[in-house]
Amino acid sequence: MATSSVKIIRNKKDLRAQVREWHMADLKVGMVPTMGALHHGHLSLIREIQKHVDKVVVSIFVNPKQFGPNEDFDKYPRSETADIKKLDEVDTDLLYAPDVGEIYPEGFLTNVSVAKITEGLCAAKRPGHFDGVTTVVTKLLLQCLPDVALFGEKDFQQYTVLKQLANDLDIPTDVMCGKLIRDDDGLATSSRNVYLSPEERKTALEIPKTLKQAIEDIESGALSMEEALAKGTQHLLDSGCKEVQYLEIRQSDNLDPITTTIAETSPILARILVAAVVGKTRLIDNMPIKIFF
Numbered sequence: 001m002a003t004s005s006v007k008i009i010r011n012k013k014d015l016r017a018q019v020r021e022w023h024m025a026d027l028k029v030g031m032v033p034t035m036g037a038l039h040h041g042h043l044s045l046i047r048e049i050q051k052h053v054d055k056v057v058v059s060i061f062v063n064p065k066q067f068g069p070n071e072d073f074d075k076y077p078r079s080e081t082a083d084i085k086k087l088d089e090v091d092t093d094l095l096y097a098p099d100v101g102e103i104y105p106e107g108f109l110t111n112v113s114v115a116k117i118t119e120g121l122c123a124a125k126r127p128g129h130f131d132g133v134t135t136v137v138t139k140l141l142l143q144c145l146p147d148v149a150l151f152g153e154k155d156f157q158q159y160t161v162l163k164q165l166a167n168d169l170d171i172p173t174d175v176m177c178g179k180l181i182r183d184d185d186g187l188a189t190s191s192r193n194v195y196l197s198p199e200e201r202k203t204a205l206e207i208p209k210t211l212k213q214a215i216e217d218i219e220s221g222a223l224s225m226e227e228a229l230a231k232g233t234q235h236l237l238d239s240g241c242k243e244v245q246y247l248e249i250r251q252s253d254n255l256d257p258i259t260t261t262i263a264e265t266s267p268i269l270a271r272i273l274v275a276a277v278v279g280k281t282r283l284i285d286n287m288p289i290k291i292f293f
């Protein structure tokens with residue numbers, strides 16, 4: 001029977017000892033934090049970080065603090081055996097899979113919170129979500145102390161928040177953004193895509209198509225930003241999305257709104273970002289866009 005070559009560690013003491021040993025040997029360590037249910041988007045992040053470091057730690061922890069009371073924490077897909085097989089396929093060095101007590105021991109009272117960038121977009125419908133993410137990622141980074149950590153571009157607001165967090169708290173880790181990976185039909189990869197029925201998946205494909213159409217409408221000058229966003233929202237609803245939580249354009253580097261007062265820097269490198277509900281599944285996506293004034 002084939003055995004896994006991925007080393008598995010479940011407590012911070014052993015994780016720290018292993019990373020310290022690698023650092024003593026002058027090896028650069030990278031971390032890819034995940035909640036498991038690994039798909040080819042995650043595997044692409046692992047391959048990407050391998051280009052920058054000598055050893056890769058992947059963490060799997062389904063973080064209860066970032067799910068709201070009516071969200072899918074209980075049914076979030078968990079598949080450690082399948083995940084370990086995938087980690088093996090891409091030569092991951094170490095899986096860190098702590099249990100909830102290792103991350104949030106009894107008596108845990110601390111909350112890590114980043115201001116401003118955590119307002120609006122995903123935060124509007126998911127109060128407390130980003131505090132859950134920033135608290136757990138602070139813990140994971142401090143437990144591992146990697147030189148580099150990679151977060152997927154699909155969660156672009158999350159990546160922007162986590163870069164700010166590491167910078168503000170002097171966490172000695174370079175937070176990088178890993179390329180958004182799409183399935184062959186164009187849907188952004190996500191662990192939640194398994195919830196979609198074939199019919200819902202057809203509806204979900206309208207999400208990236210809508211982003212592309214809005215980019216074309218705006219960059220060609222055919223429509224104003226406001227007109228293109230209104231058209232995109234209506235199209236998603238007409239295509240069967242239950243709800244469009246947001247379809248917005250923000251500045252790329254800090255997610256500030258686009259205003260004409262920044263027009264001297266035209267074209268502005270921006271992001272068009274969307275969250276829409278298909279059936280019971282909330283999906284997000286984003287793409288870069290140039291705004292000319």
Ligand code: PAF
Pocket residue numbers: 033034035061063066133136137151155158
């Ligand atoms: O993007 C995710 O999978 C999670 O939000 C993260 C960064 C692993 C924190 O739990």
